[in-house]
Amino acid sequence: MPDNATAQARQPQVDGAISHAADLAFLRDLIRTLDTGHPAPDRLAASLLARFGSAGMALSAHVGALDEMAGRETALPPFLAVVRELALRLYRSRVRRMDMLSGQDGLVAYLQACMGHEVVEQFRVMFLDEHFRLLADDLMGTGTVNHSPVYPREIMRRALKLGAAKLVLAHNHPAGRPEPSGADIEMTMRIVQLGRLMRVTVHDHIIVGNGRVHSFRAMGLIT
CATH class of the missing domain: 1.10.150 (DNA polymerase; domain 1)
Known part of the structure; x- marks a missing residue:
């Protein structure tokens, strides 16, 4: 029984x-x-x-x-x-096939799976075409427990090489709280501003913690 x-x-x-x-x-x-x-x-x-x-x-x-x-x-x-x-690998294959606008829950689940329990900060960028289809998912920086290096020009150089029209930024907070720091917001705005010059739109920046997420778009920090 x-x-x-x-x-x-x-x-x-x-x-x-x-x-x-x-x-x-x-x-x-x-x-x-x-x-x-x-x-x-x-x-x-x-x-x-x-x-x-x-x-x-x-x-x-x-x-x-x-x-x-x-x-x-x-x-x-x-x-x-x-x-x-x-x-x-299953998550990645699903993310590559989905429209990021309609697949936000799947994207968050993938980011939680690959970054949510890392013990150091990682910074990822999802490069999308104009129809929100994934072109590449790149780990752009790995750092310490509370910092990962981010180079906006390298992100834009990669976007132009791929022909990307939109970006979804993502990083983790190993301490578990996903609320953005002042440095997170400042760095994101630098990428947004550089993207405007290059005609590449930052669609969102998602921070993942231990079972929690913070979306810059949902909070009105990116429009």
């Missing part, structure tokens, strides 16, 4: 939402599959869910955080890292 978590996981989800019980059952079954000798898959699944909030966020966690949670003596962290890479 299936246990309660598995039974609940098989129930239809309302409006596509995934329940806590479904995430718990998925993580537990994944742990059992990847490490058949794990002594406490239920306890580890519950710990991962408590720490990261969802199965998706747990699988997108930095490998160091997974080591801390699962323990280096188990085979789980490298296996989970492979699962994470597979998930990121």
